[in-house]
Amino acid sequence: MTVSIPYSTTQFASLEQALKHYFGYDSFRPGQRQIIEYTLHDRDLLVIMPTGGGKSLCFQLPALLKEGVMIVVSPLIALMQDQVQALQNNGIPATLLNSSIGFGESQSRQAAILDRKIKLVYVAPERLLSESFLGFMDQVKARVGISAFAIDEAHCVSEWGHDFRPEYRQLQRLRQRYQNDDRVIPILALTATATERVRHDILGQLELQDPHVHVASFNRPNLYYEVRPKGSQKQAYVELFQQVQQTQGAGIIYCLSRKRVDEVTARLQQDGISALPYHAGLSDAVRRENQDKFIRDDARVMVATVAFGMGINKPDVRFVIHYDLPRNIEGYYQESGRAGRDGEPSRCTLFYGAGDIKTVEFLIAQKVDPASGEPLEEEQRIATQQLRRVINYAEATECRRTIQLGYFGEDFPGNCGTCDNCCHPKPxxxxxxxxxxxxxxxxxxxxxxxxxxxxxxxxxxxxxxxxxxxxxxxxxxxxxxxxxxxxxxxxxxxxxxxxxxxxxxxxxxxxxxxxxxxxxxxxxxxxxxxxxxIDPVKPGDVLAPSKVDAAEVEALYDRLQKLRKHLADEQSVPPYVVFPNSSLRSMATAQPQTLAQFAKISGVGSRKLAQYSEPFITEIRAFRTERGLPLQTETGTVPQATPSTAPPTRASETQLQTLALYQEGLEPADIAERRNFRLGTIMSHLAELLELGYPIDLDDLVPLDRQDKIMHAINTVGPDALGSIREHLGEMYGYDEIRLVRSRWRRETA
Missing domain, CATH: 1.10.10.10 (Winged helix-like DNA-binding domain superfamily/Winged helix DNA-binding domain)
Structure with a gap:
């Protein structure tokens, strides 16, 4: 679509008049006018403006008022199509060039650009930096002129951002290619979310020169934030369905996996909710069709992975539900911020369950170098820290806005009145x-x-x-x-x-x-x-120092469960035959350290006292030693425990330290943090310990269905080459889980 429009500001008495002419708005939103003025004066800019703040207009209006064509770099086809369609509906000559259009159509659009019939060209970074397209850009620069490069979703430049894309790193070539002319073509970097570290990374990676940096407030006062405990899947779905049923208007439900998207969509449809799925497993045509139906209100709910939503301009989303734990605060802020872009009250709900943590940790472990197959340890470390901050947010008792805005470096006094912690405050x-x-x-x-x-x-x-x-x-x-x-x-x-x-x-x-x-x-x-x-004390919680620490009870209970499993495996009996869970719970609470104390535990008869008292008492005493707690003997209390028994000779000291933390119930990522090791190192320790016969519960680390497939691959291609095993399985399997399963295979076939 092409429309002839003036290319100069001379026909307008003011920027407000141009704004009204092209977009129909009477006034600018906060910050927009200043940004546009800097753009018109060819300044480099970094614009951080929350979803719904109007950042797109900050480069679209200058594109219409400046000579030449503005090149807009965008990461997703859906995002380009949405923005170009909106511009064309306003009679603004914009186009896109990507893989969704054929060769003939692409040639036609390029001809229109060279004929000065287009003012904004949307293109993906991969296409923009191809040699053939750079050659076309040189023609555009010579015949029409390039007014600016607008890098949308600029957080993708930074590995510290929530949606890092390596191809965005190469965009600095634009500055290197076009900085030696009489007029340096300005670069505008725009994003809805960026921490201070991400901002510095963007400035450096894009080589912005004397840039004006605009950081708008991240506060969205019309959004209500809440975190709900996620019990069983059945219970969580009931709560989700009730919220969808009770909330008027459109909504987005985010899930971590394609499988969960399909499951939730199917259940909502069965329960009479007009819902559609969106994930990378669907064809481009189906994704586009579902997106269009959602935008046109032909479907009320979109159930999606995080692939959905970037740049989607649907202002009347009334609720966003994260059915699974998000991977980082930035992603959560941006995804939840797709609610209420029209300024009307909207609700953002996060379901938080400990089981989701393992799922995200598994996804983190899949970050590997596609060429070598080796873990990308720095990316894994960054992702693990980001996950930890999400957990802290979910478990926090402070104002949700204080935490969110503080993450982006913005002070907020609390008492927002529109989050669960402020509306239902803790003591x-x-x-x-x-x-x-x-x-x-x-x-x-x-x-x-x-x-x-x-x-x-x-x-x-x-x-x-x-x-x-x-x-x-x-x-x-x-x-x-x-x-x-x-x-x-x-x-x-x-x-x-x-x-x-x-x-x-x-x-x-x-x-x-x-x-x-x-x-x-x-x-x-x-x-x-x-x-x-402070969270109110719940029944069974004991906070006084003279009593049992609830967190320690859970840590010891997990260790006793692992010991029970080890003993049961040795005897080829189910774990409950050794002791039922109720007995383990009593042991974890009472922490018996003598035969007399152990005999008082429910479920301990004379036979089990003789058979099991020694290993369980030893485990309990070891736990108390590590925690610096006093020990008791048959004759009295010993103020402080001394480490006993030399470590087994088959495992190294560092492996045994990892084993001790694992038996406390720590997840591998927490062990890595505690020991200041890389996650890959800890996973290697666990695999080696498993192979040596130590009580590592593989079922706790690798889902059973994935174990079966990895075992089948090992039996097919052999156990020696991890790369061959992974090649047989495909890229959805990570080296850590393959190494763990291979350790069990070796132990069982030794």
Whole structure:
């Protein structure tokens, strides 16, 4: 579609008049006018403007007022089509060039560009940087002129962004190719979400020169944010269905996998909801058709993976539900921000269940180099840190907006009135003294030019005797053991709260190290108090230091379960034959350390006392030793345990340290953080331990159906070459899970 329009600002008395002429708006939104003025003066720009803030107009209007053609780089065909169609509907000459159009049509559109009939050209980065297209660009520059390059969704440039795309890294070639002319063609980088680190990465990667940086407020006051506990799939679906049923208007439901998308869509359709699926497993035609139906209100609900929504201009989405855990805060902010772009009240719900964490960790483990098949360890580390922040957000008791906006470097006082934590606030307590203890511990690390994460700081405060504390000499610090009066979970709650309130910093390099800031020192100088929202005590929770720590009970219970499984496997009996779960729960709570105490556990008769008391008491005592808890003997209490028994000779010391943390119930990603190792190293430890016969529960690490397929592949191509096994399986399988299953195969066939 081509329309003749003036190319000069001279016909308009003001920018407002041009805005009204082309787009029908009477006034600009905050920040738009200044950005447009800089664009008209050929300045490089970085524009961070939330979804619904009107960032597209910041390059579309200047494109109509400047000489030449504006080249818009966009990552998705659907995004291009949506924006081009909207422009054409406004009578604005825009076109796109991508793989969805044939050769003849592409030639026709290129001819229209050279004939000055087009003002905005949308193109994917891969096509833009091809030699043939760069040659065409040279023709455009010579005959028509290029007014600017607009890099939409610019966060894709950064590996620290939530949707990193390697091809975006190559866009710096635009500056290198066009910077030696009399007029340097300006570059406009635009995105809805970017942390400070991502912003710096964008500026450097695109080589922006003296850019104007505009960062709008990330606050969307019309959105209500809530996190709901995710129980069983059946229960979660009932809650989801009720919300869809009770909410008027259109909605988006995000799921992690294609399979979950199809399952939820089918159930909603069976329950009378007009819902459609959207994921990469569908053909381009079906995805486009479903998207069009949703935009035209022919379908009320879109159930989708995160592939859906970028740049989709549907202003009246009334709810966005994350049925599964999002991978990072930036992605969640942008996806949930597709609700209420018209400014009307809308609801954003996140279902949070611990089971989803393993799913995301599995997806992270699949980040491998396509050429070598080796893990991309830095990307895995970054993704693991991003996941940890999502978990912190989901479990937080503070204002959701304070956490979200703080993540992007924006201060917010809390009490927003439109999130679950503000509308249903938890009790507030003064934890200034505890905060001083916590921050003092971080300060002691800094005095030694050391930095550590949340878990290690808690270990020092609670007087742990684990290997990392002792090796670093942190048992000699003045803050060692000063926090024994609080549970590990309470300290974790405080640490998260300090970070969320920006009273403490956390590095964004993938390692999540703690750093003091100016507000931290205000607390240490007794110039600022710290208030923390506390979850009400639930039945069975015990928070007093003299009683059992609920988090420790769970950690010991998991270890006892693994011990029971190991003993049951040795005897070829089901685990419940050794002890039922109720007996293990009693052991984890009472923590018996003598024969007399063990005999009092429900389910322990004389035979089981003789048969099982030694391994279970040994496990319980080992657990208490590692936690720095006092031990008891038949004659009395020993103040502090001493490590006993040398490690088995078949496993290395470092492997046994990983085993100890695994038996505490830590996930591999948490073990990697605790030990400051790469995730791939920890997975290798677990695989080697499994092969050596140590109690590693493969079912806990690799789903059964995937184990079966990997076993079949090993039997088909042999166990020696991991690359051959993966090639047989396909790219959906990762090296870590293959290595683990191969370890079981080797153990069973030895």
């Amino acid at each position: 507030i307590e003064d934890w200034t003294l505890e905060a001083q203890k916590f921050l003092s511990c971080v300060a002691r690390f800094a005095q030694r030019d050391q930095r550590f994460g949340l878990n290690h700081t808690i270990d020092v405060l609670r007087g742990s005797k684990n290997d990392r504390v002792l090796k670093n000499g942190h048992d000699k610090l003045s803050t060692y053991g000063i926090g024994k009066d609080r549970s590990a979970e309470q300290w974790r709650l405080l640490g998260r709260s300090l970070i969320h309130q920006r009273l403490l910093d956390e590095t964004s390099d993938g390692y999540s190290m703690l750093q003091l800031n100016d507000l931290s020192w205000d607390i240490l100088r007794k110039q600022r108090s710290v208030m923390v929202a």
